[in-house]
Amino acid sequence: MSQIVVDNLTKTYGDTVALDEVSFTVPSGEFVIVLGVSGSGKSTLLRCLCGLTKPTAGDINIDDRPMTQPRPEIAMIFQQHNIVGDMSAYSNALSGGVNRAGFLKSIFQLQSKAEKQRALEALETVGLLEEAEQKARRMSGGQQQRVGIARALVQRPDVLLADEPVASLDPGSAQDVMHYLKDASNERDLTTFISLHQVNIARKFGQRFIGLHDGKKVFDGYREDLTLEAVDTIYGDIDTDGMFVGDEQSEADSSESDRQTEATL
Amino acid sequence: MSTHDEHEQEAEPESGREPEPDGGVKQSKPLESASAAINEQFESIKATRRRRAVGWLGLIAGLAFLTAQGLVAAEFDDTDFGWAHFYSRLGDYFPTTTYFEFIPGIPGIPFLDVATYWEFMVQLELLYDPDIGGLIFQFPPNFSDIYAFFFQEMGMFAIFGEAGITLAIGFVGTIFGFPLALLFGVLGSERVTRFPFNFIFRATMSFIRAVPAIVWTLIFVALVGLGAAAATVAIAFNTIGNLGRLFVDELEEIEDGPIEAMTTTGANKPQIVVFGMLSQVRTSFIAWTLYIFEINVRAAVTVGVVGAGGLGTVVVNQENLRNFENMMATLIAIFILIILVELFSQRLRARLRSDEERMSWRELLFGFPKRFADSMVR
Numbered sequence: 181m182s183q184i185v186v187d188n189l190t191k192t193y194g195d196t197v198a199l200d201e202v203s204f205t206v207p208s209g210e211f212v213i214v215l216g217v218s219g220s221g222k223s224t225l226l227r228c229l230c231g232l233t234k235p236t237a238g239d240i241n242i243d244d245r246p247m248t249q250p251r252p253e254i255a256m257i258f259q260q261h262n263i264v265g266d267m268s269a270y271s272n273a274l275s276g277g278v279n280r281a282g283f284l285k286s287i288f289q290l291q292s293k294a295e296k297q298r299a300l301e302a303l304e305t306v307g308l309l310e311e312a313e314q315k316a317r318r319m320s321g322g323q324q325q326r327v328g329i330a331r332a333l334v335q336r337p338d339v340l341l342a343d344e345p346v347a348s349l350d351p352g353s354a355q356d357v358m359h360y361l362k363d364a365s366n367e368r369d370l371t372t373f374i375s376l377h378q379v380n381i382a383r384k385f386g387q388r389f390i391g392l393h394d395g396k397k398v399f400d401g402y403r404e405d406l407t408l409e410a411v412d413t414i415y416g417d418i419d420t421d422g423m424f425v426g427d428e429q430s431e432a433d434s435s436e437s438d439r440q441t442e443a444t445l
Numbered sequence: 446m447s448t449h450d451e452h453e454q455e456a457e458p459e460s461g462r463e464p465e466p467d468g469g470v471k472q473s474k475p476l477e478s479a480s481a482a483i484n485e486q487f488e489s490i491k492a493t494r495r496r497r498a499v500g501w502l503g504l505i506a507g508l509a510f511l512t513a514q515g516l517v518a519a520e521f522d523d524t525d526f527g528w529a530h531f532y533s534r535l536g537d538y539f540p541t542t543t544y545f546e547f548i549p550g551i552p553g554i555p556f557l558d559v560a561t562y563w564e565f566m567v568q569l570e571l572l573y574d575p576d577i578g579g580l581i582f583q584f585p586p587n588f589s590d591i592y593a594f595f596f597q598e599m600g601m602f603a604i605f606g607e608a609g610i611t612l613a614i615g616f617v618g619t620i621f622g623f624p625l626a627l628l629f630g631v632l633g634s635e636r637v638t639r640f641p642f643n644f645i646f647r648a649t650m651s652f653i654r655a656v657p658a659i660v661w662t663l664i665f666v667a668l669v670g671l672g673a674a675a676a677t678v679a680i681a682f683n684t685i686g687n688l689g690r691l692f693v694d695e696l697e698e699i700e701d702g703p704i705e706a707m708t709t710t711g712a713n714k715p716q717i718v719v720f721g722m723l724s725q726v727r728t729s730f731i732a733w734t735l736y737i738f739e740i741n742v743r744a745a746v747t748v749g750v751v752g753a754g755g756l757g758t759v760v761v762n763q764e765n766l767r768n769f770e771n772m773m774a775t776l777i778a779i780f781i782l783i784i785l786v787e788l789f790s791q792r793l794r795a796r797l798r799s800d801e802e803r804m805s806w807r808e809l810l811f812g813f814p815k816r817f818a819d820s821m822v823r
Binding site: 270 | 487
């Protein structure tokens with residue numbers, strides 16, 4: 181169905197090489213997390229995948245169609261939410277489906293009832309049904325990001341892309357947002373592609389991991405492959421002592437590792 | 446607006462057939478497949494929207510009434526409106542010669558006498574003064590009169606004839622007005638001067654803006670005599686009001702972060718202003734200044750009408766002489782000047798504002814045809 185095939189993707193900005201011949205295939209329905217330090221090319225990869233940035237070389241095929249410009253079936257969630265602050269959460273969510281309504285219909289919010297129901301259900305999925313009529317500007321960072329997710333869901337995508345969706349959130353809200361992302365992805369059977377830089381969160385939610393370092397793919401594997409050594413190759417020479425807590429350990433321990441991870445990164 | 450309620454009542458053809466994500470099939474009753482909570486929220490949103498629609502209708506009705514009042518106040522109900530008169534007057538501005546009268550069956554086709562305009566532009570040196578620059582290429586060069594060499598023979602504005610005078614008024618006015626506008630703009634900002642005192646500067650700027658440039662020219666004529674100098678001083682003065690206001694507004698919207706960061710470094714007040722505030726708005730200040738330059742060149746045409754020189758003066762002189770063809774020629778010259786100034790300024794501003802890698806001037810110039818073609822096919 182909607183598998184992502186990236187072949188020798190290269191993107192340069194002047195002399196800077198943001199992506200260096202990255203290739204991978206993501207089968208339909210997988211929950212993939214891209215890891216890497218700031219400037220490793222995560223955002224560029226995501227922007228290329230959703231068609232906002234044109235690659236210098238290489239091909240991206242989603243659903244066996246080359247990605248040359250943004251498509252409605254591929255939804256993007258941004259780090260800075262990029263929702264419209266002056267509109268209500270409901271209007272923001274509804275705006276995800278404007279591609280299915282005409283210009284005047286969308287201006288006067290005359291979308292079909294099915295569409296409106298979809299917007300409300302998306303808000304329910306992200307736990308914001310009660311706040312539907314609130315102005316997005318007055319919401320907290322975590323809530324705004326969830327509105328962003330709702331908007332992406334109303335788009336009825338096959339592929340969900342998220343560029344560091346939790347980077348500007350506190351650990352609690354970050355966990356919330358990741359939970360909602362994971363739930364939405366499972367519920368609607370979406371191929372999900374998220375960039376993150378918190379290893380602990382990534383490990384908690386991810387199914388498959390792709391590691392970028394200086395624009396090159398340095399790691400590609402599933403949960404059991406993501407060992408300390410693997411993290412070392414992705415993040416270079418950093419102190420990874422105590423970064424990993426076994427999966428069997430309790431929540432309290434994992435919040436301990438949160439703090440340590442943040443201190444190390 | 447009133448249609449939307451009716452619209453919500455009817456079932457969309459799409460929704461009738463299509464299975465909903467949760468498996469149910471949509472009915473015509475309000476969101477039957479949805480849960481109670483969703484239905485409740487849906488009804489609440491519907492009520493809000495209905496209230497808002499009533500509000501908007503009231504607003505539109507109010508505006509329509511006000512507009513009708515305004516039309517009457519502007520004497521629109523009492524005009525001697527006549528297309529025939531308008532059309533006959535157009536002939537004065539657009540001289541025509543009729544060709545092809547020899548062909549039987551047609552009364553001939555009138556053509557616009559572009560040459561009439563062109564002759565006048567050349568005759569009065571509206572856009573180009575051929576006398577300028579003649580001495581530069583003379584050999585051996587004559588350096589005996591430095592002033593004459595640099596300002597008459599190398600006259601960068603004078604070479605554009607009357608348009609050059611207009612351009613010079615706008616340019617020098619902007620250059621002289623800029624530092625004062627910057628000073629007033631910064632001091633008028635609430636973050637620099639405490640609340641009641643910043644209004645000293647804001648009020649000064651409001652006062653300057655309240656009087657149009659053409660009136661300032663009349664005032665400054667008494668100071669420096671009738672001519673382009675008075676116009677330049679007036680436009681510089683006007684720039685303080687207009688550009689300063691834009692600066693103040695721009696400064697209101699900057700972020701607190703860099704200011705706080707500079708404060709914690711122990712910087713003094715002027716340093717905070719420069720590093721914390723002005724550094725954030727540098728490109729937008731330059732862009733606004735270019736915009737005001739555009740406006741000032743236009744204003745230079747207007748103030749020319751009161752005799753301050755340049756294209757504006759030519760327009761009013763030709764009108765007084767009832768030479769409407771020549772007047773039209775001058776208007777065309779003004780059009781050319783304004784368009785060129787705007788094009789230049791627009792491109793420069795776009796270049797300043799873009800975050801993309803800067804093109805070299807060479808690329809900018811020689812790559813233009815290709816970029817133009819690319820934009821066409823896109």
